Amino acid sequence: MKLADDLTCADLVELVTEYHEGALSPPDRQRFEEHVVFCEGCASFLDQMRSTLTVLGRITEEDFAPETMDELLRAFQEWRRE
């Protein structure tokens, strides 16, 4: 895919994951970055996406039921005796 020279903000927001995943070609990546340098709205949008990823990464994991851990330990001890 080759991006148009007049990349709009509405186009850019659809490309943000391809950008983060390193899936844009070098010229498209450059066009993307040039747009962001001159566009306050898209710079803020990118910041919001980065913050969103930070929060997603901090979601607490599901806790293990203590009984599950107990059962696993019993299974381990049985396995060790084999």
Place this chain on the structure above:
Amino acid sequence: MAELVAGGSVTFGDDLAVVAALRARDERAFVELVRTHGPTMLRVAMLYVRSRAVAEEVVQETWLGVLSSIDRFEGRSTLKTWLFRILTNVAKTRAEREGRSIPFSALGAADLEHDEPSVDADRFLPEGERWANHWASSPRRFDALPEHRLLSAEAMGVIQEEIDRLPEAQRAVATMRDVAGFGSDEVCEALGISEVNQRVLLHRARTKVRRALESYLEEDE
């Protein structure tokens, strides 16, 4: 820090120590490994089966499988990848038995069909204006907010609810990539989807979560 081991396979230093301890039947190493990966395994198992109880059974069965095959672990992948490969196999088998045999690739295709914009169209200037399709007004940076608001229990709750509302394949990809921290290749393999589809699903999921977070942060100004 990858290193070569006998047989030419690549594995990681930490993995080698854990595998050696497990092979020596070291209970503490086992508990540590379960604590590290168990909760994420539960989250991933819940993507495949209907209930939390069944997901716990899947996780238990996985660990039994891990113990019975640890002596055959060859270090051709990381220990984590190997653990989750066993988990997804157990979970898929269990899902089929439950009558939920639709593969993620098919679910993904359904999720991919509905093409809605990542940002509401009315956030951009309309066609005909000089700056058509550019921001009508700039979004507000989240990093200007105090960090405790962004990472508050309430904000986490908003995100969790939004994840739960996502279409299944989007939820699976976002959970594995952004919550559990897997790489894209691991997610493609576990879910049986292409790199491109994985990226599209991830984009839809992330932008929906962003939208939910933005409206939460703005509503209680």
